Amino acid sequence: MLITSVEAIPLRAELSQPFRFGNIVRTRSQNVLVKITTDTGATGWGEACPVPQLTAETQASVTALVNGEVRQAFVGQDARARHALLAAVNRVHLGIHFTMAALDTALLDVVAQGHGMAVSDLLGGRVREQVEVHGSVGWDEDPQAVARTAQAYAEEFTWLKLYAGKGTLDADLRSIEAAREAVGAEHPFLLDINGLWTVTDVVRAGPRLREAGVQLIEQPVHPADPLGNATATRILLGEHGIDVAADESIRDPADVAAVARAGAASVINVGMSKMGGITPALAAAQVAAAHGLPVMVGGVVELGVANAAGLQLAAVLPALAAPSYLMGPLKYAEQVTSPVIAPQESRLRVPTGPGLGVTVDEDALGRLRLDAH
Ligand SMILES: [Mg+2]
Numbered sequence: 197m198l199i200t201s202v203e204a205i206p207l208r209a210e211l212s213q214p215f216r217f218g219n220i221v222r223t224r225s226q227n228v229l230v231k232i233t234t235d236t237g238a239t240g241w242g243e244a245c246p247v248p249q250l251t252a253e254t255q256a257s258v259t260a261l262v263n264g265e266v267r268q269a270f271v272g273q274d275a276r277a278r279h280a281l282l283a284a285v286n287r288v289h290l291g292i293h294f295t296m297a298a299l300d301t302a303l304l305d306v307v308a309q310g311h312g313m314a315v316s317d318l319l320g321g322r323v324r325e326q327v328e329v330h331g332s333v334g335w336d337e338d339p340q341a342v343a344r345t346a347q348a349y350a351e352e353f354t355w356l357k358l359y360a361g362k363g364t365l366d367a368d369l370r371s372i373e374a375a376r377e378a379v380g381a382e383h384p385f386l387l388d389i390n391g392l393w394t395v396t397d398v399v400r401a402g403p404r405l406r407e408a409g410v411q412l413i414e415q416p417v418h419p420a421d422p423l424g425n426a427t428a429t430r431i432l433l434g435e436h437g438i439d440v441a442a443d444e445s446i447r448d449p450a451d452v453a454a455v456a457r458a459g460a461a462s463v464i465n466v467g468m469s470k471m472g473g474i475t476p477a478l479a480a481a482q483v484a485a486a487h488g489l490p491v492m493v494g495g496v497v498e499l500g501v502a503n504a505a506g507l508q509l510a511a512v513l514p515a516l517a518a519p520s521y522l523m524g525p526l527k528y529a530e531q532v533t534s535p536v537i538a539p540q541e542s543r544l545r546v547p548t549g550p551g552l553g554v555t556v557d558e559d560a561l562g563r564l565r566l567d568a569h
Contacts, residue, residue, distance in 0.1 A: 197275045197310050198235045204262035204298075205229045206255045206566040209499060212529045216335040217359045218249070218390030226255035227499050229532070229556065230262055230298040232306045234275050240306025241556055242298035243501035245469050245524075250444070250496070251291055258295045259567075266299065275310075278303045278475065293447065293472040300473025301505040301552070309551040315508040316546065319478070322511040326543040327493075330355035330386060330519040332527075337363050339374035346375035346383075354542045355384050355411075355519045360401075361392025369404045376408045386518060388414040391444050398428040406436040412518050413438055414465060414494075419445035425460035433462050439517065441465045443494055448472075449479040456487035463517045466509075467494030469502055474509045481513055490517035497524040500533030504552040511546040532560045 209225040216222075230242040246253040269284055282300060289295075308318045316322045331349030333356055336342050346356055358375060360368035372387065387410045393401070398416050405413070413432055417424035425445065432438040442461035446452060447470060455461050464484040466477040481491045493510045495503065506522045522544060525537055533554040537544055547553020 197238070197307065199232055199270045199273055199275050200235050201231075201233045202262060202267040202270045203231045204259040205231065205561065206259045207499070207532065207564045208566050209564060210529045211527050215497060215527055216362070217388060218392060219362060220249060222497070225497070225528070228255055228258045228262070228298065229501060229561070230302045232270070232275065232302040234306055234310065236310050238306050238310040240275070240302040240304070240309055240551060241501045242300065242302030242305065243499055243505070244294040244298035245496050245498040245502055246294040247496050250470055251293055253292055253294050258298070261289070261292065261295055262298070275303055275306050278307070282473075282475065293470055296472035297469045297502065297505075300475050301502065304474060304505075305551040312550050314548060314550060315474070315505070315552055316511040319474070319508070319512045322546065323514055324511055324546070326545055327507055327510040327522060328355070328516075328519040328543050329353070329522050329539055330357050330542070332357045332521065332523060333359070333375065335359035335362055336371070337367065339367070339371040342371040343374040343378035347378040350379040350383050352539060352542070354382070355386060357386040357388060357521070359388050359390070361389040365397050365401060369401060372408045372410065373404065381409065383409075384411040385409055386412050386414065388443070389416045391415045391418040393417055393428075395424050395427050398431055402431055402436045405432075405438060410438055412441055412463065414441045415443040415445065416440060422454065422458035422460045426458050429459060429461055439463050441492060441518070443467070446471070446480060449476055449483045452480050452483040452489070453487065456484070456489055462489065464489050464491045465494040466491050467496065467521070468506045468509050469496050469498055470494070474505055477509055478512070485514070490515060492516055492518040493520040493522065495521040495524050497527050499528060500525045500531055500536070500554050501552065501556065503537065504533065504547060504554040507544060507546045508552060530560060530564060532557055532564060
């Protein structure tokens with residue numbers, strides 16, 4: 197199965213409305229699709245969704261690297277040699293997680309397509325056909341706006357994800373409390389701080405978070421502060437029964453061991469994009485299991501190719517500690533894959549077709565692609 201072409205396609209991808217979280221307001225996204233074709237006629241797709249706050253990659257850097265060095269290194273090689281191909285890129289380029297995620301996904305997709313099997317089957321088989329997801333409410337300084345959005349999402353999702361850390365502590369807590377009042381008691385909350393709180397904030401917030409039904413907090417303290425996160429975990433889990441997930445502090449499988457040694461979390465977020473693909477995400481999940489830490493599947497609001505990869509990953513993980521962050525495509529103004537994800541009772545069916553189980557819509561691609569072709 198020899199690779200005959202590698203192509204990066206930058207997209208003009210816009211969100212249907214601004215999405216606020218952490219210190220970020222996102223209105224458009226820098227997605228790049230990667231297409232790998234082989235001499236058997238099989239085609240595989242991957243997606244890079246670079247987030248400037250996580251790596252120095254941009255749409256232009258991903259596109260240039262894939263259409264230049266990667267194409268030169270991959271064409272003529274066997275697509276089945278995924279580990280060797282990825283290692284060749286990683287040896288000379290560090291910290292290009294989003295590019296690597298696209299390459300890992302496209303290689304898995306093309307090989308699975310070639311065998312007529314789903315990526316999850318290539319990875320050893322699924323343990324679940326459906327993945328629970330949560331509604332992502334986002335952040336707003338107006339508690340009533342948060343409450344309204346939470347109420348709308350509560351019609352479709354059981355678990356709701358809220359954000360804090362950007363506003364003052366009291367204002368953010370009032371938003372969470374307003375959301376709780378709006379949705380009633382039946383919707384557990386995830387709360388993402390994106391590393392913006394101090395340990396003092398955690399101490400002060402703890403009782404109100406427990407009262408507001410927050411079940412899990414992502415990255416309470418800056419990822420470069422394992423001691424702070426360890427203290428936060430002792431307080432939140434020990435005193436309030438609230439799990440703490442390491443997100444920004446987990447970028448490589450080795451990070452899981454460091455977080456485990458420091459006691460800096462009780463759950464590990466193994467997002468496919470931020471880790472550089474399904475392959476390192478699975479390795480990270482194994483390190484987590486070896487340390488007795490459960491995992492959850494995160495995301496960075498990707499389009500349909502990366503999201504499908506996230507679903508294939510979630511399908512093969514033995515146990516998931518919380519609902520997955522895999523509704524990214526719904527935040528975009530236009531889709532690039534079919535079928536479009538459609539949560540039912542907070543669950544997404546893992547596609548059963550070959551490869552990722554989604555088809556890239558060539559018409560949509562023609563409208564969205566930024567490069568001349
Ligand atoms: Mg997070």
